[in-house]
Amino acid sequence: MPNDTTLCFCTLAVPDLVAAEAFYVDVLGLRVSRRYAATVWISLDVDEQRGAGLGLIEDPAMARPSTKTMIDLQVTDLDQIFNRLATRVEVIEPPVRTGWGSYKATIQDPFGNRLGLVARG
Incomplete structure (x- = not known):
């Protein structure tokens, strides 16, 4: 892959969009x-400057969460966000640390998908 390759999208299959x-x-x-x-799919902005996003697609047959994967979201004030979400x-x-x-903190969505909330440093 070329050196200028970047991650632009991750998609999660969910049973209920x-x-x-x-x-x-x-x-x-x-x-x-x-x-x-035309589909049961939405795109969520995660990093508008870089064009990174998270897709959600309704597909109950595919929506099998795994503890082997996690999507990490970088945040600026982890303590504040965690206290609001806890x-x-x-x-x-x-x-x-x-x-x-x-x-980093790790949470789970209602479907069992793990999400990391990460602050640098």
Whole structure:
């Protein structure tokens, strides 16, 4: 792959797109950037400057969460965000300093997908 290759999108299959949108938009605060009428798929902006996004597709047959994968979202004030979310999400691990220099919490969406909230330093 060329050196200028960047990650632009991750897609999660969910069994219920309405519930997924409620979680990712209303609870986490992400913004819907595109909605496709022909499919049950929405795009959420994660990093507008770089064009990185998270897609949600309604596909109950594919929506099997795995503890082998995790999507990490970089945040600026992890403690503030974690305190706001702690009673609204399932917490897998509260904020901890990692061995590689970040500060990270792990939560789970309503479908069992793990999400890391990461602050640098």
